[in-house]
Amino acid sequence: MSVMTVPAEKNSSKPITYFVKTFGCQMNVADSLCYATTLESLGCIPADSDISADILVVNTCSVRAKAEEKAISYIGAMAHERPAFRKTSVIHQGGIAFVGCMASVRGDEIRARFPEVKVILPATEIDRFESIILSVFPELDIASRYEAHPVLRPEERFERFLPIVRGCANRCSYCIVPYARGSEISSRHPDEIFREIDNLINQGIKSITLLGQNVCAYGTDITDEWQDFKSGYAFHDLLSDIRKRFESADVWFKFLTSHPRDFSEDLTEAIASSECFSKGFHLPLQAGDDEILRRMARGYTSDGYRNLINRIRSTIPTMRLTTDLIVGFPGEDETAFEHTLDMVREIGFDSAFTFLYSPRAGTPAEKWADPIPRDEKKRRLQILIELQNEIALERARKHIGEERTVLVEGPATSPSSPGKGFVAGRTREGEVVIFPGDIIEAGKFILARITGAHLRSFSAERISIVNKND
The missing domain is CATH 3.40.50.12160 (Methylthiotransferase, N-terminal domain)
Known part of the structure; x- marks a missing residue:
């Protein structure tokens, strides 16, 4: 266009x-x-x-x-x-x-x-x-023209998104992304990424999220060797080089989003190799029924997804797992929906983004018959949300008493103690933590002890200022 x-x-x-x-x-x-x-x-x-x-x-x-x-x-x-x-x-x-x-x-x-x-x-x-x-x-x-730095929201003063690869070549049958953002993968040169990380650290950024429609696709578009980088340079290689260059810096590294089909064992090992990398994984399941996954063209089965999560958890037992789930995809009968509920119970997601299926113009799935009434889709969605909320809260309560390093973002209202005098921050894995504190500590890493678990956040007590990996 x-x-x-x-x-x-x-x-x-x-x-x-x-x-x-x-x-x-x-x-x-x-x-x-x-x-x-x-x-x-x-x-x-x-x-x-x-x-x-x-x-x-x-x-x-x-x-x-x-x-x-x-x-x-x-x-x-x-x-x-x-x-x-x-x-x-x-x-x-x-x-x-x-x-x-x-x-x-x-x-x-x-x-x-x-x-x-x-x-x-x-x-x-x-x-x-x-x-x-x-x-x-x-x-x-x-x-x-001059070099400019826009006015940022408080959290953006310390956290930044860094695109490393654009486009998605997976062509899931329901997804508009390849049509809207391109189906050709375009990876940024590692040296360009390293320079930008240097600049962000010099600006005082404390948390950098490496972005891609599928970050696991990083490097797959390179046919000729990059100068000073081996042929076949992939996302896990990029993370290894980031660790070598920036592990001692006062910054965390996160990444979004990953496709389960492309999440390699080498990538798991690279993430496990350093405390500078978040152990929070967003791996969209979308559905727990094999026939629906096939129609979605996801490229894996329920067993394949299950084995991936087991493999990651065996290497990183403390991983935090979030996902995406779609309800009401064409062909989803009650049995298929129950298979999704079974997977949600078995896997144990810490959080999930749940959606009604939404036909997108130009995608293969748009042309398929969609006989499921909207009221039925909404009923299934509500069942899924209630189940996931129960699981998330149960998992969150297990962390009460644990200590977390938190990057303070700014003022907040505590879900358990509404009012002034509370600050909010995030852990390396993206969990929201709210505790009594002073806004002057925004941008600092704080050691906090979890005192309460809520559906989308933790209550905590401040212990001390720490280094990021404490």
């Missing part, structure tokens, strides 16, 4: 403001930071709100219908509210840039429906954002 632009009219020389609205996954969060950095480097400043911004960037998600509906509703509201709120504008009528996955698959529709949108830029063309913005908004001046 080509990039669509509508030239804006020049109006004023006063500072141009921007606002970035993000829908979707962590990759979108990382991309939004790139959009913001580009705009600030061109002299823009953050707006007080989306309504008042001269340039509004809407970064969209197409993974599920609900995410698309939210983005379209938001664009409609902004198209209605912004002109009335801003009677004069640096950018003629205000400029809306519609970017991300929806721009890849529904850009023509948005173009016809919302004339207020000046830019439509697919997720696969993010590298063209600067040149497109400059061509559409002549008020921006390339001559004033």
Whole structure:
């Protein structure tokens, strides 16, 4: 799909403001930071709100219908509210840039429906954002370009997403990602990744999440040898080199998302080799029935997934396991659904993201008959949620009395003691921990003792400031 632009009219020389609205996954969060950095480097400043911004960037998600509906509703509201709120504008009528996955698959529709949108830029063309913005908004001046660091939310001052590979070649039958973000794998050179890690550490970042639609695919697109790196350089090789270079630095490394089919024993060993790596694993199961997994084109069976988890747990007994589960996929009868419930009971996930099946235009599964009534899908989803919540809470309670190293993020309200004077942070594995403390400790590693378990967080008591690996 080509990039669509509508030239804006020049109006004023006063500072141009921007606002970035993000829908979707962590990759979108990382991309939004790139959009913001580009705009600030061109002299823009953050707006007080989306309504008042001269340039509004809407970064969209197409993974599920609900995410698309939210983005379209938001664009409609902004198209209605912004002109009335801003009677004069640096950018003629205000400029809306519609970017991300929806721009890849529904850009023509948005173009016809919302004339207020000046830019439509697919997720696969993010590298063209600067040149497109400059061509559409002549008020921006390339001559004033400088290195910028956007204003960040409190947690972003210490944690950052670092994309290392883009695209997904797996072609699951229900998934829009290969169509929206590309089916060709594009891995970043290791040296480029190492330089960015260096920069992030120098900025005071304490937790770096390596991102990919499938991080396990890192390096699979390389046919020629990278200079100074062996042929066949893979994700586990990258982690080994990160350990050698940055293990002593005051930073944790996490990663998202992994495909169970591609999670190798070498990768497990690399993660187990150092305390600088998170032992939290997000491995989407999607379904526990072999026929449904086959129809989904997931590339593994329930036994295959079970064996993978057993293998990882034998090497890393303290692993934290999260997953994705889809209910109501075409062909899922009551027996298939029960197989999923059985797998959830057997595996014991610490947390799960659960969804009703949402047909995505252009995917193979969209063409299949979907005879399951929506009310039945919702009934199954509720059963699954209740089961998983019971399991998650039972598993969480086993950690009461244990000590955890926590990266403090900012102020919070304790689920057990509402009010001021509480701070929140995350463990290396991503668990939310809330305890009495001082916000001046934000960005520090704190040793805390778990005193209470809740569905989505722990209560704790602060012990002391520590190093990250204590």
